[in-house]
Amino acid sequence: MLAAGSPTPLIDFPVPVPGVRLLLKDESAQPTGSLRHRHARALFRRAILDGLVTEGTTVVEATGGNAAVAQAWFARRLGLPYTVVMPGERSEARARAVEALGGECRFVTPPPAIYDAAREIDGHFLDQFGRAAEHDLADELFGQVRPHWVVTGAGTGATSATLGRWSQSHRTADTPTSGTADDPASGDGSPSGTEGGGWRCRVAVADPDNSAYFPGWTLDTPDYATGMPSRIEGIGRPRIEPGFRADLVDLVVPVPDAASVAAARHIREITGLPVGGSSGTALWAALELVERMRARGEAGTVVSLIGDAADRHLATYHDDGWTAGKGLDIGQVRQYVDELRRRSVV
Numbered sequence: 001m002l003a004a005g006s007p008t009p010l011i012d013f014p015v016p017v018p019g020v021r022l023l024l025k026d027e028s029a030q031p032t033g034s035l036r037h038r039h040a041r042a043l044f045r046r047a048i049l050d051g052l053v054t055e056g057t058t059v060v061e062a063t064g065g066n067a068a069v070a071q072a073w074f075a076r077r078l079g080l081p082y083t084v085v086m087p088g089e090r091s092e093a094r095a096r097a098v099e100a101l102g103g104e105c106r107f108v109t110p111p112p113a114i115y116d117a118a119r120e121i122d123g124h125f126l127d128q129f130g131r132a133a134e135h136d137l138a139d140e141l142f143g144q145v146r147p148h149w150v151v152t153g154a155g156t157g158a159t160s161a162t163l164g165r166w167s168q169s170h171r172t173a174d175t176p177t178s179g180t181a182d183d184p185a186s187g188d189g190s191p192s193g194t195e196g197g198g199w200r201c202r203v204a205v206a207d208p209d210n211s212a213y214f215p216g217w218t219l220d221t222p223d224y225a226t227g228m229p230s231r232i233e234g235i236g237r238p239r240i241e242p243g244f245r246a247d248l249v250d251l252v253v254p255v256p257d258a259a260s261v262a263a264a265r266h267i268r269e270i271t272g273l274p275v276g277g278s279s280g281t282a283l284w285a286a287l288e289l290v291e292r293m294r295a296r297g298e299a300g301t302v303v304s305l306i307g308d309a310a311d312r313h314l315a316t317y318h319d320d321g322w323t324a325g326k327g328l329d330i331g332q333v334r335q336y337v338d339e340l341r342r343r344s345v346v
């Protein structure tokens with residue numbers, strides 16, 4: 001596990017393009033195994049600073065995912081009672097992780113009823129979607145590396161907003177970390193990452209099937225809704241959430257679910273980490289950006305986020321029976337990924 005205060009690691013990921021480096025920022029190294037650890041810290045901090053959570057306040061959330069484990073972890077550290085409302089029938093696996101940290105799980109059907117159920121509980125509803133809290137990823141990442149692009153998925157939208165806000169307010173005139181393929185440090189000839197010889201990181205959101213972010217961003221329609229749930233845990237939403245800041249994002253890349261799954265398996269083959277589908281979504285979009293840089297003769301660095309890793313993903317995204325049951329044909333994408341791997345130098 002990560003020592004307190006240490007940044008999560010950057011993993012070099014092989015790509016077949018000279019002068020272009022792809023790094024995976026491994027948020028699965030967080031104490032509770034996901035990027036949601038940063039969200040939870042930010043939500044608790046703000047609720048405490050605003051006086052909404054004090055000694056003895058029951059902290060409440062509605063979520064089925066990693067957020068519950070991260071929040072239960074912080075509640076325990078702060079000595080606060082914690083209750084999470086999860087969608088669907090009771091799942092021992094999901095309940096166990098929260099209950100082991102002293103939290104309480106309630107299961108509610110139909111799934112959309114979790115938000116009203118959470119509001120009815122006597123306590124403070126953190127409401128990660130309604131009050132998405134920007135967190136500390138950007139400060140940490142840009143202290144480690146100055147990339148051309150950083151790629152993330154969007155759930156609440158907080159991560160892309162955090163990264164976009166940082167990069168828009170930290171343009172530099174004198175920190176060229178980009179250049180051409182022939183001279184990676186020259187700082188010229190590179191439309192992305194450089195502006196007048198200076199540097200600004202671009203933020204790309206990788207968006208899975210059924211999500212509203214890609215069509216909403218493309219059509220500039222903030223109330224766009226698909227009404228369909230995402231199959232990629234943690235990212236992709238049926239509507240554009242209030243925390244998503246289109247003005248802080250440079251590009252939204254649609255990623256088919258079959259590509260997310262194939263790319264997640266690719267990450268596992270290279271790193272050994274049983275990553276979730278969202279890490280594959282981000283990697284797929286990052287590979288598109290690497291290809292774009294190759295076509296333009298650009299050099300520089302792309303960072304893609306590993307959002308989480310957990311053994312439970314072995315029974316879903318990494319399992320052929322699961323993909324077949326979901327009607328996801330990953331064969332063609334696998335061929336492309338295998339070819340990429342053959343051509344890559346580590």
Ligand SMILES: Cc1ncc(COP(=O)(O)O)c(C=O)c1O
Nearest residue numbers: 153155156157158159234278307
């Ligand atoms: C790779 C990845 N990117 C982004 C996110 C979502 O972040 P946010 O809720 O801040 O939009 C997640 C969430 O799990 C993730 O796994």
